[in-house]
Amino acid sequence: MTLYGVGLGPGDAGLVTVRGREVLEAADVVYSPGRLSRTVATEYVPESRIGDVDFPMTRDEEELRRAWKEAAAEIAPQAREGTVAFVTLGDPNVYSTFGHLRRTLAAFHPDVELETVPGVSAVSAFTTTLGVEIRAGSSLTLHEANGDLPTEPDQLVLFKVTDAPATHEQLVDAGYEVWYGRRLYMEQGETVVTDDPDELAERDYYTLAYAEKPDAGAEPATAAFETDVAGQTPTEVSSR
Structure with missing residues (x-):
């Protein structure tokens, strides 16, 4: 079976993609790493199918590795037996907690199939x-x-x-x-x-x-029209 990393977008449940909603509604269990992502997910998934994993907000590398490993150990058996989603705000591949989970699974549970469902990024x-x-x-x-x-x-x-x-x-x-x-x-x-x-x-x-930077780069090209002095067909020009 498969673990899906689902991007929920910036936090508005209306900005979840159609594909993301389909995966959430079909998943046997949906894991959320935080309160905000859980709030969005519950618009599409009943509380009974949502699981929590701990991704602490810290720069302590030892604590982070422990949390990632524990999360992977919790999620991997579920993903082997059924359809699992891990939700994250924004996009799973842009400054996301899903990247930590994906790398940990690759190291300790390489048999778990992964698929990413992109979301609207911040x-x-x-x-x-x-x-x-x-x-x-x-x-x-x-x-x-x-x-x-x-x-x-x-x-x-x-x-x-x-x-x-x-x-x-x-x-x-x-x-x-x-x-x-x-x-x-x-x-x-x-x-x-x-x-x-x-x-x-x-x-x-x-x-x-x-x-x-206010003076960096050229002004964007725009389509404008002007008539030449002979009154002939207008010539398209680019203004900069």
Whole structure:
């Protein structure tokens, strides 16, 4: 049988894909690593078919490895006998807890079949909310907001901005303009979109930042028309 890693999208149950919903409704058991993903899953799965696994929010590598191994040991027997789903907010392959589970299963339970069901990522939710276009030819980097941040790309999307004022100072010093989004499309907690880091002084794991260098790259091409001096057929031009 199969273990499905199902992306639930950013937190709004209406943004779960059709394929994701089909897998959830057919699964014998659906494992959730946290309260928010569980809340979304219960829109499609009764509580009686949801199991919990512990993925602690810590940087202690020993504790994390123990938790991943225990989760894999819990899930593997179920996946050998039936259809199992592991749900995660966003997309299973983008900054997701499912990656830890997949690697642990490959190491200790390599016979378990895996399939990924993509979901709407936090990046898509963020760019949609801000009206940001990631244009062709742009240099875009995804990065966690900890340690030294890259300063070369035209555009940055930062995950897990838990210290917005410190992140803001570092990015502005590097020449970026910065906007923030917190709990976008989530049904729990307050949604905030702002360019003021002081509004986000309270730490929240579900905060992203978008940073852009104002003069980086060419303006996007647009279709415009002008009539030549002879009054002949308009000529399409690209404005930059």
